[in-house]
Amino acid sequence: xxxRSLRITGARALLSNRNFGRLLGAQFxxxxxxxxxxxxxxxxxxxxxxxxxxxxxxxVSSILPAFLGSLVAGAVVxxxxxxxxxxxxxLGRALLAIWFWAGTGTLPLGAAxxxxxxxxxxxxxxxxxxxxxxxxxxxxxVEKHRLVxxxxxxQMTMLAGEGLGIVLLSPLLIKTFGVPAxxxxxxxxxxxxxxxxxGLPRDQRLTEPGSxxxxxxxxLAADLKAGWLTIGHDRLLRLVTVQATxxxxxxxxxxxxxxxxxxxxxxxxxxxxxxxxxxGGLGFVLGAALLSRWAGRISRPVWITVGLIGLGLSVLxxxxxxxxPGRLWLILPPILVMGVALAFTIISARVILQxxxxxxxxxxxxxxxxxxxxxxxxxxxxLGGSLADSVGIRPxxxxxxxxxxxxxxxxxxxxxxxxxxxxxx
Numbered sequence: 156x157x158x159r160s161l162r163i164t165g166a167r168a169l170l171s172n173r174n175f176g177r178l179l180g181a182q183f184x185x186x187x188x189x190x191x192x193x194x195x196x197x198x199x200x201x202x203x204x205x206x207x208x209x210x211x212x213x214x215v216s217s218i219l220p221a222f223l224g225s226l227v228a229g230a231v232v233x234x235x236x237x238x239x240x241x242x243x244x245x246l247g248r249a250l251l252a253i254w255f256w257a258g259t260g261t262l263p264l265g266a267a268x269x270x271x272x273x274x275x276x277x278x279x280x281x282x283x284x285x286x287x288x289x290x291x292x293x294x295x296x297v298e299k300h301r302l303v304x305x306x307x308x309x310q311m312t313m314l315a316g317e318g319l320g321i322v323l324l325s326p327l328l329i330k331t332f333g334v335p336a337x338x339x340x341x342x343x344x345x346x347x348x349x350x351x352x353x354g355l356p357r358d359q360r361l362t363e364p365g366s367x368x369x370x371x372x373x374x375l376a377a378d379l380k381a382g383w384l385t386i387g388h389d390r391l392l393r394l395v396t397v398q399a400t401x402x403x404x405x406x407x408x409x410x411x412x413x414x415x416x417x418x419x420x421x422x423x424x425x426x427x428x429x430x431x432x433x434x435g436g437l438g439f440v441l442g443a444a445l446l447s448r449w450a451g452r453i454s455r456p457v458w459i460t461v462g463l464i465g466l467g468l469s470v471l472x473x474x475x476x477x478x479x480p481g482r483l484w485l486i487l488p489p490i491l492v493m494g495v496a497l498a499f500t501i502i503s504a505r506v507i508l509q510x511x512x513x514x515x516x517x518x519x520x521x522x523x524x525x526x527x528x529x530x531x532x533x534x535x536x537x538l539g540g541s542l543a544d545s546v547g548i549r550p551x552x553x554x555x556x557x558x559x560x561x562x563x564x565x566x567x568x569x570x571x572x573x574x575x576x577x578x579x580x
Contacts, residue, residue: 181348186316188341191325195337217279224283229522230378249345256338303450307443382519399504438494462499463563471556
């Protein structure tokens with residue numbers, strides 16, 4: 156009874172943390188705006204051009220800016236300050252959203268399409284600065300023993316913002332007022348986020364005192380090198396960086412294969428895709444809740460290993476399962492397990508990336524992992540669909556399952572060692 160009371164008190168203390176609430180509110184607002192604008196841009200392109208190539212360009216236009224931004228974002232965050240970077244990012248996003256509103260509402264087709272691509276690319280660039288700033292700031296706002304549930308709430312708030320932007324807010328505004336209205340609403344959400352972040356306590360720039368002399372580019376290059384060296388000299392950071400990238404890449408590949416998985420492999424209508432997405436989302440929430448409750452009982456590397464092995468086995472099972480509406484009960488449990496496994500892997504890896512490096516290196520380490528994930532994101536967009544078309548959905552999914560399984564087993568020796576030490580790290 157006493158343990159249960161302590162857990163409830165801890166959860167209430169986390170939710171009542173005003174600064175943590177400000178950060179979550181700002182993140183929720185900007186994620187809602189980001190995904191709402193992405194959907195609105197795709198809708199306008201489809202309405203005006205009816206071109207799948209143009210729709211693809213909307214997606215691809217964000218890849219290169221995101222990758223380039225993630226290369227330098229960590230150094231900028233650590234050198235300039237986390238709060239400052241967040242405020243600049245939210246202000247920039249507000250201006251972009253207003254530009255989207257003005258450009259799509261008044262410009263001719265060619266200029267309107269150029270506006271959509273430019274807004275999409277610049278939004279992706281700014282996100283690469285905002286995300287490591289938010290994740291690096293989390294350990295400064297909550298107590299160390301609440302870092303796992305704080306990251307779980309952060310991730311679930313992000314998923315809620317994505318859902319609100321894509322499923323509810325953007326479609327409602329488009330149907331009621333037209334596509335440009337999404338930009339105006341997005342500008343308001345980003346200004347709200349700016350106001351919330353402005354209320355956070357001031358943080359200090361964490362670069363070394365002697366590193367602020369000389370020209371800017373050499374200093375940034377030295378900062379970037381220091382961040383990668385921090386990962387290179389720490390075996391656990393190297394392992395977790397790779398494992399988190401594998402999990403993120405597998406998720407992207409699976410999402411890109413979802414239409415073919417529904418129609419060709421499972422023999423179900425593509426419009427029934429929510430039947431697969433919903434249990435995955437439910438599994439992620441369940442996994443986040445379990446992790447928050449039992450995080451201190453076993454080490455974080457063990458959680459990651461269990462998550463990747465569970466992810467690999469569930470994808471392998473899905474690759475051999477037969478389709479058809481009558482056999483849906485065979486398909487939903489592996490997808491639920493996939494959601495749980497992704498929560499174990501992503502949240503635990505994120506906490507290690509926050510805890511392990513020195514505070515002055517935290518944003519650079521996080522941004523380095525995001526850079527690897529952005530580079531790996533090219534794989535599903537360029538190879539996933541064509542490989543599935545040439546060899547079939549089942550072999551591709553089997554390869555993905557084996558990749559996740561191998562990544563989990565690669566971390567097993569380290570997981571066993573940390574588990575025997577009884578440490579939560």
